[in-house]
Amino acid sequence: MNTLFGEKKAKAEKMVFKSVDEYPEAPITLGTTLSNFTGDWRTFMPVIDESKCIKCYICWKFCPEPAIYIKEDGYTAVDYDYCKGCGICANECPTKAISMVREEK
Amino acid sequence: MPKKVVSGNYAAAYAAKHARVEVVAAYPITPQTSIIEKIAEFIANGEVENLQYVPVESEHSAMAACIGASATGARAFTATSAQGLALMHEMLHWAAGARLPIVMVDVNRAMAPPWSVWDDQTDSLAQRDTGWLQFYAENNQEVYDGVLMAFKIAEHEKVNLPVMVVESAFILSHTYDVVDMPEQEEIDEFLPPRKPLYTLTDFENPFSVGALGTPADYYEFRYKIAKAMEEAKKVIKEVGKEYGERFGRDYSQMIELYKTDDAEIVFMGMGSLMGTVKEAVDMLRSEGYKVGAAKVRWFRPFPKEELYELAKNVEGIAVLDRNFSFGQEGILFNEAKGVLYNTDAKPIMKNYIVGLGGRDLTVNDVKTIAKNMREIIQKGKLDREIEWYHLKR
Numbered sequence: 001m002n003t004l005f006g007e008k009k010a011k012a013e014k015m016v017f018k019s020v021d022e023y024p025e026a027p028i029t030l031g032t033t034l035s036n037f038t039g040d041w042r043t044f045m046p047v048i049d050e051s052k053c054i055k056c057y058i059c060w061k062f063c064p065e066p067a068i069y070i071k072e073d074g075y076t077a078v079d080y081d082y083c084k085g086c087g088i089c090a091n092e093c094p095t096k097a098i099s100m101v102r103e104e105k
Numbered sequence: 106m107p108k109k110v111v112s113g114n115y116a117a118a119y120a121a122k123h124a125r126v127e128v129v130a131a132y133p134i135t136p137q138t139s140i141i142e143k144i145a146e147f148i149a150n151g152e153v154e155n156l157q158y159v160p161v162e163s164e165h166s167a168m169a170a171c172i173g174a175s176a177t178g179a180r181a182f183t184a185t186s187a188q189g190l191a192l193m194h195e196m197l198h199w200a201a202g203a204r205l206p207i208v209m210v211d212v213n214r215a216m217a218p219p220w221s222v223w224d225d226q227t228d229s230l231a232q233r234d235t236g237w238l239q240f241y242a243e244n245n246q247e248v249y250d251g252v253l254m255a256f257k258i259a260e261h262e263k264v265n266l267p268v269m270v271v272e273s274a275f276i277l278s279h280t281y282d283v284v285d286m287p288e289q290e291e292i293d294e295f296l297p298p299r300k301p302l303y304t305l306t307d308f309e310n311p312f313s314v315g316a317l318g319t320p321a322d323y324y325e326f327r328y329k330i331a332k333a334m335e336e337a338k339k340v341i342k343e344v345g346k347e348y349g350e351r352f353g354r355d356y357s358q359m360i361e362l363y364k365t366d367d368a369e370i371v372f373m374g375m376g377s378l379m380g381t382v383k384e385a386v387d388m389l390r391s392e393g394y395k396v397g398a399a400k401v402r403w404f405r406p407f408p409k410e411e412l413y414e415l416a417k418n419v420e421g422i423a424v425l426d427r428n429f430s431f432g433q434e435g436i437l438f439n440e441a442k443g444v445l446y447n448t449d450a451k452p453i454m455k456n457y458i459v460g461l462g463g464r465d466l467t468v469n470d471v472k473t474i475a476k477n478m479r480e481i482i483q484k485g486k487l488d489r490e491i492e493w494y495h496l497k498r
């Protein structure tokens with residue numbers, strides 16, 4: 001895959017602390033913010049309908065996180081570990097291929 | 106032990122030099138200016154090695170530079186006053202939150218308007234919730250000792266929090282006095298090089314400081330700071346005791362008690378005004394008053410336990426506040442009264458607002474306050490809770 005278009009971010013372990021003693025003394029995040037998953041902020045999740053997608057990559061360009069990446073087959077996909085559900089992709093998509101669906105938690 | 110005749114500001118500068126600080130970032134503001142002038146002089150004269158002075162364009166940047174320096178493991182120092190400290194406010198939270206043992210000297214100065222350069226404690230007390238430890242110096246010697254101890258306490262493995270050493274504008278900052286300064290080798294033994302909690306220059310293991318803390322994690326980091334503040338009480342007493350053993354001046358008490366053993370009335374306050382109060386206590390004792398003084402050295406962490414021990418045996422406490430929290434009362438009074446509420450000690454407490462904006466508090470004023478307190482205790486009832494002592498009526 002051409003890396004110019006970006007790939008899904010490297011997978012990092014999410015840091016989970018069970019008790020206050022497990023936390024580091026200072027608020028430092030190991031391995032930068034990769035392990036700081038922000039996807040759980042979401043209320044609505046973008047769902048891409050590939051039958052309507054024309055591979056224009058406007059959603060990929062507009063994603064502020066960036067949580068949209070391009071798959072091997074050229075279609076875009078959402079990295080739900082980091083997508084905050086802002087809906088910009090759905091708003092910008094010229095063919096209305098992306099719909100925002102309320103997430104069941 | 107070498108002695109020098111120095112101003113409070115020079116005492117602070119010498120202490121920073123003797124603590125072997127590596128980075129100083131500061132912006133000049135009256136009456137703090139001569140601290141950083143002196144440090145610049147040390148650098149210009151080649152009297153210090155390995156000390157970087159960072160010229161900045163504001164106090165906000167000064168603290169930001171200290172935070173950056175401290176995060177790489179350097180020993181960082183700054184100094185400021187009043188409006189400058191207020192401009193640092195946002196950064197003060199960053200320093201404490203990231204657990205960086207920066208030491209700062211704040212020269213207590215009244216907040217404007219009206220524009221004022223004179224003494225008033227409201228500037229530093231307004232920063233009480235930022236997570237900084239606060240030490241209030243009574244004289245130039247305590248400014249010097251306070252800065253040296255501050256580094257040792259701040260960098261202690263159980264603390265890792267920044268410390269503010271507070272001195273009075275002009276009363277200390279520009280007044281010359283004899284200050285005992287130990288030999289550099291003795292200080293190096295007392296204050297070894299810093300062992301940082303983390304260093305941002307660890308390029309093999311990159312990490313981010315102060316990254317996002319979601320509701321799932323933020324809370325625990327606040328608790329860690331609260332716990333470190335509690336631990337700091339023990340560390341302060343240990344370091345204060347060690348300082349006494351090494352250099353002859355004991356700081357093991359967070360509240361310095363002066364003739365309080367059989368005292369009925371105790372004057373409580375912070376900073377330089379307590380020198381006047383001690384003088385007045387001596388005079389009042391010779392006139393038959395059973396009075397004593399309790400000088401609060403450490404305002405954060407607040408010495409709850411020591412205050413309770415003191416309050417158990419006295420009838421009245423006159424809290425002298427050179428500060429005021431608008432809409433409530435003097436800040437030290439507010440804290441002290443709050444501490445005693447859930448205890449069995451219930452002395453009569455009265456708040457005297459004194460010396461705001463540099464107005465003199467004299468020995469005679471303290472005598473007047475003692476007479477007023479004695480009347481209150483005899484009646485067993487407060488005339489008024491807060492008294493604006495100097496008010497022109």
